[in-house]
Amino acid sequence: MPALLEVTGISKNFSGLRAVADVSFTVPESAIFAVIGPNGAGKTTLFNLIAGVFAPNTGAITFCGDRIDGLRPDEVCRRGVGRTFQIVRPFPGLSVEDNVTVGALLRHPDPAAAMRRAHDILGRLDLFDKRRHLAGALTLPDRKRLEVARALATEPKLLLLDEVMAGLRPTETDRMVEIIRKLNTEAGLTILLIEHVMRAVMSVATRVLVLHHGAAIAEGAPEAVVREPAVIESYLGVEAV
């Protein structure tokens, strides 16, 4: 399969702290690619580098054959990379439907068309009935799905999901796993996700990258990666096996 996203040797330093160190990986088209690792491993920084929040100090990020490192977040989004935030950032004072309409306006400049598109997406994420609610008044699971809905509305080719399952109850986690799988199989969306919930990662990911202290320590199929000694030692813990 052709590579949709290619990350080569990127590093990011925050005044002396090396948050991401020489990381390389390739996300093939229509993959569900998971990035795992302990807290502070640099996962979110890696996401922010791809999404254009920071420019990497070294290395290159190629999306659909074009360099995107150093572009602004809005430019990266326009190229076809949608993202969610680990700490959800809905527009609290706007209704659920307006939140998603903002995203849909990127490809549908007419507000009425964007609103129709938003309703469509809200239906797929079980949020249609709550479309009139203020986003700030939603429960956490709803807000997490709103975050995904809003990113989807920009019609990305690659969706970056930053811990969309963190803080969810097991039933809610299964629901999110189902949504992710559906987006991948039905819409053919390529997904890059950061996740701590190993059960979800194992069931949904086609490929896993393990980060530790900013560096990639393992990469491969999920079943293979969890058996690697370095991964067990640094992240999963010996008793997990």
Add this chain to the structure above:
Amino acid sequence: MIARLLHGVPRHAFALLAAVLAVLVAAPVFANDYVLTILILILYSAYAGQAWNILMGFAGQLSLGHALYVGLGAYVTAALYVHFGIGPWVGMPLAILISVACGAIIGFLAFRFGVGGVYFAILTIAFSEFTRIGFDHIDWVGGSSGLFLPVANYTRNDILLLRGQPVMFYYVILALTAVAFVICHGLLRSRVGYYWQAIREDEPAARALGINTFRYKMIAIVISAGMTAPAGVFYAFYYNNLFPEQTFFILRSIEIMLGPVIGGVGTLFGPVIGAFLLTGLSEALQELLTHVGLETPGAKRVFYGVCLLLVVMILPNGIWPPIARLLRLERRDPET
């Protein structure tokens, strides 16, 4: 175009709006000159508040220096009239252009370099303050001793030169306010309006949805500044005298924002309701106090303070949102 503007507006909201407009249009028939003067004050502050609301209420950028654009609008058209006899409607485009240019400069400096929040507010104060000091020293517009428009007892109204009686000024400011209302309604429903609100609510999240936040904040300040300038034109031709110490004074900027803040920041009706409440009630209070025989020159300020305090404590989103809920004026689906 009109169908588009009415799209999704509840029918009874439209009826209510038409009724309010009808009452305002008919007001001069039954209102005496004093009431008319108060109404002019109210509409003036509703208009200026509406323009300010675009930048703060829609796009979330707090300006504490909107007196700058009022002052520029006032001085440019007044000077053109006094020196060259050029009428206000001809001078207005130039006044708007100059305000827009100033807004663009302030916006560029702030938004390009990531100045936001209170620092942006301080920047806007700085610009209006040094413009005030600058105008004190421009002799061509009278410097600190002021610029005066020729005043005569006009028996007939000259709408082209804005010379005439209160009733003419009343209809001019009513028309301006109505136009501003329609423009803001249209903006809020457009892509720009959605993008502004997204920026107001959470700028990094807006950026992640493909919004060039710098561009949309620039659009907001430019439109807001341009729309504020006609308020200045009105101010100049209505009051006939301009002093830098008054026109560009920071208190003017605060007065502009009080209406929308009390009425409801970011709402269409907020600036209008706020203006009616503040100006209307404070004038009524003043009147009442003089009637009772109490000479209290500071009463208006105290009243403003009390209003602001009450709104902040009881209705932090302003008085319009609960009224809207009461009247069921929230937006509906077009199909329902």
